[in-house]
Amino acid sequence: MTASITTLHVDDPQPLADAILDTLVHRIGKDAQAARTHDWLAATILTVRNEIIERWMASTKAAHAAGAKRVYYLSLEFLIGRLLRDALSNLGVMEQVSAALRSLGVDLAEIEEIEPDAALGNGGLGRLAACFMESLASLDVPAYGYGIRYVNGMFRQRIDDGWQVELPETWLAHGNPWEFERRESAYFVGFGGEVTGTDDGAVHWKPQEAVEAVAVDTPVVGWRGRRVNTLRLWTARAFDPIRLDRFNAGDYQGALAGQLAAETLVRVLYPSDSSPAGQELRLRQEYFFSSASIQDIVRRHIQYFGNIRTLADKAAIQLNDTHPAVSVAELMRLLIDHHDLDFDEAWEITRATFGYTNHTLLPEALESWPLPLFERLLPRHMQLVYAINARLLREARKVEGVDDRAIAAISLIDEGGERRVRMANLAFAGSHSVNGVAALHTELMKQTVFADLHHLFPDRINNKTNGITPRRWLQQCNPGLTALIREAIGPKFLDDAEALIDLEKFGQDASFRERFAKVKRLNKVALSQHLKTDMGLAIDPDALFDVQIKRIHEYKRQLLNIIETVALYDQIRSHPERDWVPRVKLFAGKAASSYHNAKLVIKLANDVARRINADPSVGHLLKVGFVPNYNVSLAEKIIPAADLSEQISTAGMEASGTGNMKFALNGALTIGTLDGANVEIRDHVGDDHIVIFGLTADEVAAKRRDGYDPRSVIEASPELRQAVSAIASGVFSPDDPNRYAGLMGGLYDGDWFMVAADFDAYHAAQRSVDRRWEDRDGWVRSAIHNVAKVGWFSSDRTIRQYASDIWKVM
Numbered sequence: 186m187t188a189s190i191t192t193l194h195v196d197d198p199q200p201l202a203d204a205i206l207d208t209l210v211h212r213i214g215k216d217a218q219a220a221r222t223h224d225w226l227a228a229t230i231l232t233v234r235n236e237i238i239e240r241w242m243a244s245t246k247a248a249h250a251a252g253a254k255r256v257y258y259l260s261l262e263f264l265i266g267r268l269l270r271d272a273l274s275n276l277g278v279m280e281q282v283s284a285a286l287r288s289l290g291v292d293l294a295e296i297e298e299i300e301p302d303a304a305l306g307n308g309g310l311g312r313l314a315a316c317f318m319e320s321l322a323s324l325d326v327p328a329y330g331y332g333i334r335y336v337n338g339m340f341r342q343r344i345d346d347g348w349q350v351e352l353p354e355t356w357l358a359h360g361n362p363w364e365f366e367r368r369e370s371a372y373f374v375g376f377g378g379e380v381t382g383t384d385d386g387a388v389h390w391k392p393q394e395a396v397e398a399v400a401v402d403t404p405v406v407g408w409r410g411r412r413v414n415t416l417r418l419w420t421a422r423a424f425d426p427i428r429l430d431r432f433n434a435g436d437y438q439g440a441l442a443g444q445l446a447a448e449t450l451v452r453v454l455y456p457s458d459s460s461p462a463g464q465e466l467r468l469r470q471e472y473f474f475s476s477a478s479i480q481d482i483v484r485r486h487i488q489y490f491g492n493i494r495t496l497a498d499k500a501a502i503q504l505n506d507t508h509p510a511v512s513v514a515e516l517m518r519l520l521i522d523h524h525d526l527d528f529d530e531a532w533e534i535t536r537a538t539f540g541y542t543n544h545t546l547l548p549e550a551l552e553s554w555p556l557p558l559f560e561r562l563l564p565r566h567m568q569l570v571y572a573i574n575a576r577l578l579r580e581a582r583k584v585e586g587v588d589d590r591a592i593a594a595i596s597l598i599d600e601g602g603e604r605r606v607r608m609a610n611l612a613f614a615g616s617h618s619v620n621g622v623a624a625l626h627t628e629l630m631k632q633t634v635f636a637d638l639h640h641l642f643p644d645r646i647n648n649k650t651n652g653i654t655p656r657r658w659l660q661q662c663n664p665g666l667t668a669l670i671r672e673a674i675g676p677k678f679l680d681d682a683e684a685l686i687d688l689e690k691f692g693q694d695a696s697f698r699e700r701f702a703k704v705k706r707l708n709k710v711a712l713s714q715h716l717k718t719d720m721g722l723a724i725d726p727d728a729l730f731d732v733q734i735k736r737i738h739e740y741k742r743q744l745l746n747i748i749e750t751v752a753l754y755d756q757i758r759s760h761p762e763r764d765w766v767p768r769v770k771l772f773a774g775k776a777a778s779s780y781h782n783a784k785l786v787i788k789l790a791n792d793v794a795r796r797i798n799a800d801p802s803v804g805h806l807l808k809v810g811f812v813p814n815y816n817v818s819l820a821e822k823i824i825p826a827a828d829l830s831e832q833i834s835t836a837g838m839e840a841s842g843t844g845n846m847k848f849a850l851n852g853a854l855t856i857g858t859l860d861g862a863n864v865e866i867r868d869h870v871g872d873d874h875i876v877i878f879g880l881t882a883d884e885v886a887a888k889r890r891d892g893y894d895p896r897s898v899i900e901a902s903p904e905l906r907q908a909v910s911a912i913a914s915g916v917f918s919p920d921d922p923n924r925y926a927g928l929m930g931g932l933y934d935g936d937w938f939m940v941a942a943d944f945d946a947y948h949a950a951q952r953s954v955d956r957r958w959e960d961r962d963g964w965v966r967s968a969i970h971n972v973a974k975v976g977w978f979s980s981d982r983t984i985r986q987y988a989s990d991i992w993k994v995m
C-alpha cells in the first residue's frame with residue numbers, strides 16, 4: 186500500500202494510519218506491539234516519503250520536458266538538521282499525520298524529537314546552503330545541491346567539567362530513511378600519477394589511485410510541496426573492495442586498504458588540519474566531491490542536450506566559498522581532455538557557467554594549498570592552473586595601473602615564501618559573478634582581499650545579502666507565533682514573508698501586544714523545562730533571556746559578553762539595592778577542535794556560570810548557562826524563546842550572519858555592532874528598535890593602522906579592569922588560578938578583536954537594554970516591529986536575486 190496524495194490529504198486519519206502500520210510491518214518487520222519509537226519514526230518517514238517520491242519524479246520530468254536550465258549548488262557543508270517536520274509542514278500534512286499517529290497511540294512530537302540532526306555542516310555557511318535548497322524548491326527552481334555524505338559529520342559536543350569534548354556524531358546509526366543510494370550514478374575520481382602528452386597534442390592523465398564516487402540522494406521538499414529537488418551527497422567506495430590476492434596471502438589489512446582509504450575520505454567534515462595528512466585529506470575531499478559533481482553535471486547536460494557547447498545556457502554552478510573551487514580546473518579538464526575543446530573556448534564556457542560566493546575576509550581563512558601537495562595530488566589540474574594563470578596575468582598586464590605588486594596579488598600562485606595555490610583567486614578568475622553575502626562585506630571585498638582583481642574585473646563583484654527560510658525559522662520552530670500572526674494579518678505571509686509588514690500596526694494594539702507577550706512567555710517556559718531536564722539548569726521564564734549561540738570564535742566575541750557578565754555580577758553584588766533586571770545569559774556553540782582560545786572561552790563560560798549560579802547573593806537576578814552541542818534543532822528551541830540577540834562581532838569581521846535574522850524574525854531585539862547583515866537589519870527595523878554600539882569597520886581598521894593601546898583602555902575603565910583582573914587572577918578558576926592568565930594577557934597584549942576598545946560601549950548598551958526591558962510595552966512593541974520588518978531577510982528574496990542576476994533562471 187502506498188500513501189498517495191489522497192491518503193495524506195483526506196480528513197479521515199484511518200487510511201493514513203493503515204498505511205503507516207503497513208509500512209511498519211512490511212518494511213520495518215515489526216508489529217505495533219513490538220515497535221519502538223525509532224521504528225515508528227522510520228515507518229512514518231517511509232510512508233510520507235511515498236508521496237514525496239511522486240512529486241520528486243514529477244518535478245524532474247517537468248524540468249526535463251521544458252528543457253529547463255538547472256542550478257547546481259556546490260557546498261562542502263549542508264547543515265540541514267531534522268527533515269520530518271520540514272517535510273510534513275511543507276506538504277501541509279502536519280495535522281493529518283499527527284492524527285493518524287495518535288490513532289495508533291503514537292505521539293508525533295515524540296518521534297520528531299528522536300530524529301537525528303543531519304549535522305553535515307559547521308555553522309552559518311552550511312545552514313545557508315540548507316536554507317537555499319529549501320527556497321530553491323519553494324520557488325520552483327530546478328536545482329541540485331552537491332556535497333559529501335559524511336558518515337560522522339561535525340562532531341557532537343559534550344561538556345565535561347566545563348571543557349568541550351568532541352565525540353563522533355553517529356547520525357546514521359539507525360539508518361537514514363530519507364536517502365536513496367544511486368549505484369548507477371557512480372564516477373571514477375583519480376588522484377596523483379602522471380600526465381603524458383600524445384603525438385596529436387592531446388593530454389593524458391594516468392592517476393595513481395582512484396575511488397568510486399556514488400550518489401546518495403535526499404529529496405528537498407519546497408513550500409506547499411510545489412517542487413521537490415535533490416540534495417545529492419557523494420559517498421566513496423573502493424573499486425576493489427577487497428584484494429583477494431593479499432587476503433589469501435594473509436595480509437588482511439592490505440587486502441582492505443583500498444576500502445579503508447575510501448571510507449576515510451567521507452568520514453568527517455573538517456579533518457583536523459594540524460598535520461600534513463589532515464591537510465591532504467581535506468584537499469582530497471574537495472577534489473573528490475568537485476570531480477564527481479562536475480562529471481555528473483556534464484553527463485546530464487550531454488544526455489539532455491547533446492552538445493557540450495551549450496553548457497552555460499543550461500547549467501549555473503554556484504561555488505559556496507572556495508571549498509569547491511577546484512571545480513573550475515576540473516571542468517576545464519573535462520572540456521579540453523574529454524570533449525576536445527580548445528583552451529579559449531573551454532575557458533569561455535567555464536566562466537559563463539560558474540559563480541562564486543565569498544564568505545570571509547579573514548586572511549587565515551582564505552584557502553590556499555602548498556603547491557607541491559596540489560601538484561602531487563592533481564598534476565593535470567596544476568598544469569591547467571598554470572595555463573589559466575598565464576592567461577589571467579597576460580590580460581592583467583594590459584590594464585592601466587596594474588603594476589608588479591598588483592600582478593603578484595592577482596596571481597593564482599602565491600609566490601611569497603612557500604609557493605601556494607590560491608583558491609579564492611582561482612574561483613574569482615573562473616566565475617562570471619563573485620558575490621559577497623551582505624552589503625558591508627561586499628564593499629570590504631572590493632577594498633581589501635579582491636581590490637586588485639576588482640580593478641581588473643570591475644563588473645564581477647556583486648552583493649547578495651543572505652537570508653533564512655521562514656518555513657523552518659518561523660513556521661516550524663515557532664507555531665505559537667505563526668498562529669498569532671495569522672490570526673492578525675491572515676495567511677499571506679506564509680507564502681510571502683514580506684507581507685509580515687502588515688503586522689506593523691499591531692504594535693499599537695494593547696490586546697495584541699498582550700497575546701504576543703504570552704506566546705513569547707510560553708516559548709520561554711518550554712525552553713526552561715528543556716534546559717531543566719537536559720542539563721539541570723533552573724531559570725526563571727520571566728527573566729530577560731539574553732542569548733549568544735553560534736560557533737565559538739574570537740571574532741564573534743563571546744569573550745566580550747562573558748567579561749560583561751562578570752562586570753554585571755560584580756555590580757549586582759556591590760549594589761544589591763538597585764532595581765536590577767533579572768537576566769538569563771545563554772551561550773551555545775562548538776569550537777574547532779584545534780582552536781585553543783575558543784575552547785578556553787567555553788571553559789570560561791562554564792566556570793563563570795558555575796560560580797554565579799551558585800551565589801545566593803545574586804539569586805534570580807543573574808543566571809548563566811552554556812548549553813551543550815549547538816545544532817539546528819537546539820537553535821529551533823532556543824531562538825523562539827530569546828528576548829535579546831547577541832550579534833557583537835568585531836566590526837568588519839562577520840561576513841553576514843544569519844543567526845541575527847532568525848532572532849529578529851522571532852521577536853528578539855538585537856544588541857550588536859555595525860557588522861555584516863546587522864547593518865541592513867538596522868536599516869529595516871530602524872534605529873529605535875535595535876541596540877547598536879561600538880566601533881565601526883572603518884574605525885576598527887583605523888585603530889589597527891594607527892596603533893591601539895588596549896592597556897590604557899583597560900586601565901581607564903574600572904568595570905573592565907576589575908572583571909579582567911578577577912578572571913585573570915583565578916576568581917572563577919580556583920582549581921587552576923592561572924587558567925585564564927594567558928587569555929586575559931592577550932587583551933593587554935594587542936587585543937586584535939577590540940574587546941577592550943568596545944567594552945564600555947557594550948556595557949552601556951546593556952544598561953540601556955535594562956531600561957528598555959523595564960518599559961514592557963515599549964519592549965513588546967519593538968519586538969513586534971522587528972518581526973514585521975524583517976521579512977526581507979527571507980532566503981526566498983536572496984534566491985530570487987541569485988536567480989535573476991547570476992543564474993539567469995528567473
Ligand SMILES: *Cc1c(COP(=O)(O)O)cnc(C)c1O
Nearest residue numbers: 308309735816817820842843844
Ligand atoms: C543559523 C545558524 C548558524 C549561524 O549563526 P551565526 O550567528 O550567523 O553565526 C550556525 N549554526 C546553526 C546551527 C544555525 O542554525
